[in-house]
Structures are given as C-alpha cells and as structure tokens.
Amino acid sequence: MISITLNGQKIEAREGQTILEVAREHGIRIPTLCYHKDLSPTGNCRICVVEVKGARFLQAACVTQVWDGMEIETHSEKAVASRKRTLSLMLANHPPDCLTCDASGSCELQDLAYEYQVEVPAWGAKGTRYPVDSDPNPFIRVDMNKCILCRRCVLACAEIQVRDVWGVAKRGFEEVIVAGAGTTMLEARCESCGQCVAYCPTGALTNKMSYGLGRAHQIEKVTTTCGYCGVGCQFDLQVRDGRIIGVASNPNAPVNGMALCVKGRYGWDYIHHPDRLTKPMVRRYLLEGKEKPKTPLSERSASALWEWVETDWDTALGLAAQRLGRAREAHGPDSVGVLTSAKCLNEENYLMNKFARQVIGTNNIDHCARL
Amino acid sequence: MAGLATAFGSGAMTNSMDDIAANAQAMFVIGSNTTEQHPVFGTMIRRAVRQRGVKLIVADPRRIDLVDFAVLHLQQKPGTDIALLNGLMYIILEKGWEDKEFIAARTEGFEAFKETVMRYPPEKVSEITGVPVEKLYQAAEIMGTVKPMAVMWAMGITQHIIGTQNVLNLANLQMLLGNMGVPGGGTNPLRGQNNVQGACDLGGLPNVYPAYQKVTSEEARKKFEAAWGVPLAPHVGMTVTEMMPGILEGKIHALYILGEDPIMSDPHTEHIRECLEQVDFLLLQEIFPSETSHYADILLPGATFAEKTGTFTNTERRVQMVHQAIEPPGEARPDWWITMELAKRLLEGRVLAPDAPYASWEYSSTRDIMKEINALAPSYGGITHERLEAGERLQWPCPDENHPGTPILHVGKFARGLGKFHPIEHIPPAEEPTDDYPFVMSTGRVLYHWHGGEMTRRAKGIMQVYGQALIEINPEDAERLGLDGGKRVRVTSRRGSIEAEAWVTERVPPGMVYANFHFPDASANELTQAVLDPVAKIPEYKVTAVKVEVVGETAGATRSKV
Numbered sequence: 041m042i043s044i045t046l047n048g049q050k051i052e053a054r055e056g057q058t059i060l061e062v063a064r065e066h067g068i069r070i071p072t073l074c075y076h077k078d079l080s081p082t083g084n085c086r087i088c089v090v091e092v093k094g095a096r097f098l099q100a101a102c103v104t105q106v107w108d109g110m111e112i113e114t115h116s117e118k119a120v121a122s123r124k125r126t127l128s129l130m131l132a133n134h135p136p137d138c139l140t141c142d143a144s145g146s147c148e149l150q151d152l153a154y155e156y157q158v159e160v161p162a163w164g165a166k167g168t169r170y171p172v173d174s175d176p177n178p179f180i181r182v183d184m185n186k187c188i189l190c191r192r193c194v195l196a197c198a199e200i201q202v203r204d205v206w207g208v209a210k211r212g213f214e215e216v217i218v219a220g221a222g223t224t225m226l227e228a229r230c231e232s233c234g235q236c237v238a239y240c241p242t243g244a245l246t247n248k249m250s251y252g253l254g255r256a257h258q259i260e261k262v263t264t265t266c267g268y269c270g271v272g273c274q275f276d277l278q279v280r281d282g283r284i285i286g287v288a289s290n291p292n293a294p295v296n297g298m299a300l301c302v303k304g305r306y307g308w309d310y311i312h313h314p315d316r317l318t319k320p321m322v323r324r325y326l327l328e329g330k331e332k333p334k335t336p337l338s339e340r341s342a343s344a345l346w347e348w349v350e351t352d353w354d355t356a357l358g359l360a361a362q363r364l365g366r367a368r369e370a371h372g373p374d375s376v377g378v379l380t381s382a383k384c385l386n387e388e389n390y391l392m393n394k395f396a397r398q399v400i401g402t403n404n405i406d407h408c409a410r411l
Numbered sequence: 412m413a414g415l416a417t418a419f420g421s422g423a424m425t426n427s428m429d430d431i432a433a434n435a436q437a438m439f440v441i442g443s444n445t446t447e448q449h450p451v452f453g454t455m456i457r458r459a460v461r462q463r464g465v466k467l468i469v470a471d472p473r474r475i476d477l478v479d480f481a482v483l484h485l486q487q488k489p490g491t492d493i494a495l496l497n498g499l500m501y502i503i504l505e506k507g508w509e510d511k512e513f514i515a516a517r518t519e520g521f522e523a524f525k526e527t528v529m530r531y532p533p534e535k536v537s538e539i540t541g542v543p544v545e546k547l548y549q550a551a552e553i554m555g556t557v558k559p560m561a562v563m564w565a566m567g568i569t570q571h572i573i574g575t576q577n578v579l580n581l582a583n584l585q586m587l588l589g590n591m592g593v594p595g596g597g598t599n600p601l602r603g604q605n606n607v608q609g610a611c612d613l614g615g616l617p618n619v620y621p622a623y624q625k626v627t628s629e630e631a632r633k634k635f636e637a638a639w640g641v642p643l644a645p646h647v648g649m650t651v652t653e654m655m656p657g658i659l660e661g662k663i664h665a666l667y668i669l670g671e672d673p674i675m676s677d678p679h680t681e682h683i684r685e686c687l688e689q690v691d692f693l694l695l696q697e698i699f700p701s702e703t704s705h706y707a708d709i710l711l712p713g714a715t716f717a718e719k720t721g722t723f724t725n726t727e728r729r730v731q732m733v734h735q736a737i738e739p740p741g742e743a744r745p746d747w748w749i750t751m752e753l754a755k756r757l758l759e760g761r762v763l764a765p766d767a768p769y770a771s772w773e774y775s776s777t778r779d780i781m782k783e784i785n786a787l788a789p790s791y792g793g794i795t796h797e798r799l800e801a802g803e804r805l806q807w808p809c810p811d812e813n814h815p816g817t818p819i820l821h822v823g824k825f826a827r828g829l830g831k832f833h834p835i836e837h838i839p840p841a842e843e844p845t846d847d848y849p850f851v852m853s854t855g856r857v858l859y860h861w862h863g864g865e866m867t868r869r870a871k872g873i874m875q876v877y878g879q880a881l882i883e884i885n886p887e888d889a890e891r892l893g894l895d896g897g898k899r900v901r902v903t904s905r906r907g908s909i910e911a912e913a914w915v916t917e918r919v920p921p922g923m924v925y926a927n928f929h930f931p932d933a934s935a936n937e938l939t940q941a942v943l944d945p946v947a948k949i950p951e952y953k954v955t956a957v958k959v960e961v962v963g964e965t966a967g968a969t970r971s972k973v
Contacts (some may be wrong), residue, residue: 374644386791390788391782392750
C-alpha cells in the first residue's frame with residue numbers, strides 16, 4: 041500500500057492504481073469522456089485532468105498511476121478551467137442539435153456541458169462537416185458531426201467485438217473516425233453488433249431502428265434474457281407506449297456485459313410485425329362439427345371447409361381438447377405427439393411435459409434439440 | 412447429450428463461458444461456427460486469443476471466421492471426426508502426453524480404448540480426413556503440452572449418424588488429457604436455441620421426466636405418479652424424428668406443437684409435408700403463420716419472450732429471468748396460460764388421486780409453476796424466481812435454497828463415479844459423394860438469421876443485410892462450373908432440389924457446398940435425409956451428397972421437386 045493525498049485527505053492506495061480508480065473508490069467523481077471501464081484507457085479527451093503537486097502539466101487521471109506521497113487536487117481552479125476549455129473546444133465542433141438528437145438525455149457531452157455550464161462558443165464552427173446518416177448500415181446511424189474523437193468506438197470494436205472495423209484517419213482538424221480504409225461499415229466487415237453504439241458517449245453513433253422513437257426520459261427499461269441463441273445474453277428492452285422501440289446493453293448482464301450480437305440488439309422488430317397471430321383460429325370444418333375432409337393440401341385453400349375462422353379462446357380450446365381427447369380415446373395415449381419448444385420458458389416446457397405425461401398419458405414429447 | 416451422459420453421468424456443458432474465456436490456455440473448437448451461432452461467446456474466444464494469447468485450434472471442413480484467430484486449422488473432410496480425434500489421441504499416446512495420474516485415479520476402460528486408438532496412425536488418419544500428417548502432430552503437441560484446454564462443439568459434431576460416438580470421443584480426449592473438472596477445461600457442447608437446455612432439463616424429451624429422471628425407472632415413475640395423481644406410461648416415447656414418420660405408419664394421430672416449425676427445421680421437407688398432410692389433427696401454438704401452419708387445424712396465438720415472465724436456461728446451465736415488457740398483441744396469450752387452459756378442459760370429468768400435491772392445473776403465474784419444478788426436479792430444487800430476482804446467479808445443479816449453484820461439473824468426481832473411456836471406430840457417413848452426386852453439402856445457420864427464419868425474415872434490417880438464401884461454393888468449383896458473380900445454382904440431392912444465388916467463397920473447400928434453411932423458397936432441408944444417429948436420433952444434416960448446376964441469372968427463388 042502507498043499513501044497519497046487526495047483533495048487534502050490522506051488515503052491509502054494500491055500500487056499500480058490510476059488516480060481515477062482511487063478517486064472512484066473514495067466516492068470522488070472525476071468526470072470522464074473517452075474513458076470506459078471495459079476499454080483500455082487512452083487519456084486522449086483530457087476531461088479527467090487533475091492537478092498533481094510538482095507536475096509540470098495537468099495529468100489525465102485515467103492513465104496516470106499513483107505514487108507514494110502523491111498530492112492530487114481533482115477540482116482545483118486550474119483543472120476545472122482546463123475542463124471547461126476542453127469542453128468549449130469540443131462544442132465548437134459539435135452541432136448544437138440537442139433538440140432533435142436521439143442521444144439527448146443519455147449524452148455524456150451534454151451532461152458535462154450542463155455540469156460545467158459551457159455553451160457552444162460564439163466562434164464555433166457553423167454547419168455540418170460530414171454527411172448526416174452517412175453509412176448505409178441498416179442498424180447503425182452514423183453522424184460524424186457529433187463525434188468528439190474519443191475513440192471508444194474504435195476500442196469497442198477492437199477489444200470487445202475484436203473485429204477492428206473502426207479506425208482513425210487524418211490528423212489535426214481533419215481527424216475523423218472511419219470504417220476500414222474509409223469505406224462503408226459492412227464493407228469493412230462490420231458484423232452489426234452495435235457495440236460501438238453502446239459505447240459512444242454522444243449521438244455520433246445511434247440505433248437507426250430506434251431513431252426518433254423515444255429518448256432516455258421517455259423510455260421504460262425492462263431487463264430480460266435474449267430469445268435467440270443459447271449464450272443467454274441479457275439486455276434492456278426499451279419500451280414506450282406499450283411498444284418495443286429498441287434494445288440497450290445492460291452493463292450488469294452476467295454472461296455478456298455490454299456485448300450483444302446483431303440478432304439480439306437489432307433482431308427485435310418481428311415482435312410488432314403485422315403477421316403476428318392475434319386471435320385463435322380454427323378450420324371451418326371443426327366449427328361445423330364435421331370430420332376432417334380428405335382434401336389434398338393444394339386444394340385446401342379453395343375449400344370452404346378448410347377456411348380459417350377467427351374465434352374466441354373458449355371455442356378454440358374446447359375444440360382442441362375435444363379432438364385431442366378423441367384421438368386419445370380412439371387410438372390410445374401414444375397416438376398423440378407433443379412437441380414442446382426450445383424458444384419457450386422453462387415453466388412452459390415443464391407444463392408441456394406435464395401435459396403429455398399426466399393429461400394425455402404418453403411419453404411422446406420432444407423438441408428441436410436434435411435439429 | 413447422450414454421449415456425455417454415458418461417459419460422465421451427466422450430459423451438459425461442464426464449464427462456464429466466462430471461466431473458459433478467462434482460464435483456458437488452449438481451446439479446441441470442433442464443429443462449432445461459434446462467431447456466427449453463439450456470437451457473443453465467439454467474441455469472448457476472440458478476446459481470449461488476442462488479449463491472453465490462448466492457442467486456438469479449429470477443426471472444421473469450412474474456413475469459418477474463427478479460423479482467422481486460430482493457430483491451426485484442421486480442415487477435415489465432413490464426417491471424419493472420429494478418425495481425426497483418434498489420430499490426435501494416437502500421437503498424444505505415442506509421445507506420452509496423456510495425463511497418467513488422472514487416467515488412473517478417475518477413469519475406467521482405458522486399455523480397450525487405447526487398443527482402438529492405436530489402430531489410427533497419423534498416415535492412415537491423414538488419408539481418411541484429408542488433414543496433413545504434419546498438422547496432426549502440431550495439433551497434438553498443443554493439446555498435449557498446453558493445459559488446461561477447453562473443448563467446444565455444436566451441431567457439427569452431433570448432426571451425424573455417428574454423433575453420439577463423436578461426443579464420446581471428445582470425452583475420451585479430455586479424459587486422456589486430464590482436462591476434466593478443472594477451470595478452463597471441460598467438454599462444452601454449445602446449445603443452439605435460447606432455451607434448448609431448459610426444454611431438455613424440464614422433461615421435453617421422450618425418455619426422461621424433469622431433471623433427467625428416467626421414465627423407465629420405477630422409482631422416478633412412482634414419484635411423478637404420486638405428484639400428478641395418475642398412472643404414467645412406463646415406456647420411452649417417440650422422438651420428433653420418429654413421430655413424423657409415425658403419422659404415415661398409423662402410430663401418431665394427433666399432434667400438439669408449441670412454437671416449432673418442422674417444415675423448415677426437420678430433414679427431408681417433402682417427407683414432412685406428406686406426414687403433416689396425413690395427420691388426423693394438428694394443433695399449433697405459434698406467434699406467426701409459419702410454414703407449418705398451412706397443415707394446422709387449429710392455430711393458437713402465443714407470446715414472444717418480450718410478452719411473458721419466467722426463466723430460460725442457457726447453454727452453461729445458468730437459469731435467468733425473462734421479464735414481460737409489453738402485452739401480447741390482440742388476444743394472444745402467454746403460452747403457459749394456453750397449455751394450462753387446454754389441460755383443464757381435457758381433464759374435465761377425469762378423476763385424479765385426491766392427495767396428489769401437483770395434480771392440479773391452477774397456476775396464477777409462472778412463479779407458481781417454478782415452485783412445482785423446485786419440488787419435482789432435484790437439480791432445480793433451489794432455483795426460485797425470488798432468488799433470481801434478488802440478483803443471484805444460479806447454475807444447476809442447485810438442489811436447495813441455500814445451494815450457490817454449480818459453475819463447473821465433475822470437480823473431483825464424475826457424476827457417474829469414474830469417467831468411462833469408450834473405444835470408438837470411424838464409420839463413414841451414410842451418404843458419400845458419387846459420380847451423380849459429386850458434392851458434399853453441409854447445412855447450418857448464418858449470423859443474421861435464426862433457424863427456420865420465422866422471426867428474422869420479419870426483421871427489416873436483417874433482411875437488408877442477408878435477404879435471400881445463399882449457397883456457398885468454392886472458387887475452384889465455381890470456375891469449373893462456369894459460375895461468376897450474380898449467378899444462380901440448382902443444388903439437387905436424391906430427395907429434392909433447390910435454387911438460390913451462389914456465394915463464391917473460400918469458406919468452403921473444393922467439393923463442398925454449404926446451404927442454410929432460413930428461407931422456405933430454398934431451404935436446405937428439401938435435400939437432407941432423415942437418416943439418424945441410432946442413440947440420439949439426430950439426423951445427419953452435415954453430410955448430404957448433391958450435384959450442383961448453374962441455372963443462369965433468374966431472379967426470385969423457386970423450389971422444384973425431383
């Protein structure tokens with residue numbers, strides 16, 4: 041253990057810890073932008089600068105390790121002034137689109153501008169430098185005008201997804217984040233996982249499918265488990281007015297953390313597809329109490345007895361019970377087969393098992409584990 | 412699953428994904444296209460390779476994306492996994508890299524197994540598998556000297572007539588190397604569907620009650636008879652791959668299908684069509700009018716995962732909450748409610764033993780159902796909604812309320828006591844290429860789609876990226892056939908034919924094509940055959956003999972019969 045002085049308080053720290061880590065452990069909030077706990081710290085945004093006694097310059101807290109006897113002021117006049125100046129420079133190159141921006145309310149730049157009360161400077165760049173919504177990727181909306189060059193997207197792609205789609209091109213005022221060698225994301229082998237969106241602190245990368253449908257304060261979040269593959273990723277469904285409008289990473293997800301795949305993050309719109317079945321339906325012949333007509337499949341669509349009729353639950357369930365019961369009576373319990381679903385809940389699978397074994401009396405139950 | 416249960420006494424992934432990602436020093440991925448089928452675990456493997464320098468060996472007939480991260484790619488011919496594994500184990504034994512202590516203390520059947528393996532010298536194995544001898548030695552050296560090594564596989568191993576033997580041989584490999592019951596090791600079958608593990612765990616199989624209690628065991632049957640208040644059938648039921656032909660044989664007269672789409676997911680589609688057309692009564696509970704719905708007599712509207720609360724169990728036996736976010740549309744209902752209501756109607760007028768504690772079908776929520784599961788499924792005994800809601804992370808077995816769950820199986824002792832080695836002989840696939848059908852077709856899914864495609868074909872952005880079936884074919888073959896950009900091919904097996912756009916790519920080796928079953932107009936299952944592994948009853952999806960013809964540049968997929 042080593043001893044340091046943080047904002048006038050003597051505290052113990054472990055060797056190798058950064059100033060930021062020690063401060064967070066002691067409940068002192070040093071603002072950050074390019075830093076994220078899941079990604080390698082780069083120290084490039086300079087928002088987390090603090091004053092260290094004896095150092096010639098302000099030090100970036102996210103990359104500077106503590107040493108024995110270090111004296112740190114996290115909110116000295118000099119540090120705060122520097123943060124304000126940095127924010128001012130960022131805002132000079134950032135369109136003040138908060139009124140229409142999807143990220144408003146969840147934007148870290150907006151929060152810092154508010155906290156430090158920094159406005160867009162009068163001399164700030166006017167207009168847009170890059171095309172808005174510049175990439176044809178169907179899931180990820182790219183607006184590099186809002187980019188503050190924090191490189192979290194670059195790191196998320198390199199360190200979480202390990203796909204290396206994003207990179208940094210050019211230098212100085214021209215510096216810009218590009219996919220591949222300045223191509224489209226998909227051409228740069230993007231897998232559309234959306235990790236870059238999840239880590240972007242501003243509205244530079246947002247979710248196209250959710251764009252304009254709701255902002256942070258309007259959205260209800262419901263944590264759940266993904267319904268696609270067996271990895272068992274968790275995420276937050278974003279709900280507004282009884283509809284799913286998006287999927288957001290939940291950092292506490294046990295298996296996946298912030299990571300998701302294209303299906304989990306962007307494959308949800310089937311839920312509201314107009315094809316959804318919304319009423320029980322039975323074939324006309326059942327409603328008329330007739331036997332199943334021996335119509336070949338190709339002729340069924342033309343047959344009135346094969347017409348689908350929407351009905352109420354009681355009728356549909358009554359008919360279903362009657363016909364299953366009849367097969368059971370006539371040909372024995374083993375003439376009924378039950379296919380349960382690897383898409384459904386544990387509780388539902390248990391009930392299907394109980395249905396087959398207790399209600400029907402057969403062990404003819406299976407699902408698609410083999411397929 | 413059957414394979415692991417035979418070798419160890421329990422058929423599930425032995426280690427956790429985070430454990431493998433953090434602790435494995437080597438990884439052997441065979442028959443799993445992990446970055447496309449379990450994408451987030453795929454990225455965890457990539458991270459382990461890049462950030463920790465894990466040595467990754469990929470064995471796959473295709474040059475899958477994960478090969479880019481592997482130190483070694485063993486490109487075996489489809490259906491030669493047993494020979495490949497025997498060849499690797501031959502070298503391990505030849506060099507003395509086996510874990511003698513582990514074999515002596517924790518296993519049985521080693522000598523008979525060794526005798527078989529010693530009949531697979533590298534030269535012979537190379538001839539069968541097409542993997543160069545040199546690569547066999549390189550792979551065996553990594554396996555023999557870098558510990559622990561985790562083995563991962565998926566349907567590339569199991570969807571063969573010898574799927575169970577493949578799994579047994581992977582169990583052999585990990586026992587030989589002493590990689591069982593340790594962090595970063597284990598035998599890890601990656602389960603496909605979100606809740607296929609749970610469906611198996613909770614009795615969705617013809618041979619077992621919940622928690623794998625055998626229907627043929629009198630003790631288990633008595634337990635469930637007492638719980639449910641009825642006499643139960645003492646014999647094993649039919650698998651899905653037996654039920655379908657069972658319709659034509661007059662054995663099956665009615666089907667109740669929940670959220671499955673056999674027309675898309677079962678082998679030899681034309682045969683399945685014939686079966687479903689003949690069944691006396693088909694009750695289908697679905698969220699969409701699927702391909703199978705055309706054959707249904709009653710269609711009940713169920714709910715998606717976003718519309719109900721309960722639990723899923725992931726591939727590593729982790730039980731997690733699913734929370735309702737929205738109401739089901741229209742009059743659609745959660746599936747448990749539908750099954751419950753149907754059961755109540757069927758039980759009307761029937762007499763159940765009055766003292767049976769779980770005979771009733773009165774449930775007000777899935778929480779009530781979970782309480783019944785806790786009482787009857789020992790490995791789920793302590794997994795309650797209350798604990799999960801409180802943030803506990805539980806992997807079964809978790810026998811009681813105070814048990815913390817089990818992240819790694821078989822620590823110190825296998826579920827069956829000693830791990831059992833099985834001698835496994837190479838058997839060629841049921842259908843090998845001939846002059847008429849010179850290509851081998853393998854099937855599977857792609858990153859952007861899910862299984863029969865009912866959900867993902869209704870996801871707009873996904874269709875923009877991958878909007879039609881693509882047949883993967885090697886550039887050498889493409890050149891020989893006169894295929895270039897934008898051309899369509901017809902792929903024909905002895906059972907059917909599909910047409911789709913060709914994707915000329917080195918992902919497949921010469922002589923092989925790869926097709927998916929996401930699109931009804933060009934589903935690979937038109938071509939596959941219902942030839943099954945005799946134990947697991949899994950069809951051999953990964954090896955079908957086909958011929959490939961160029962059909963010009965017509966737009967729009969079509970299906971034609973042979």
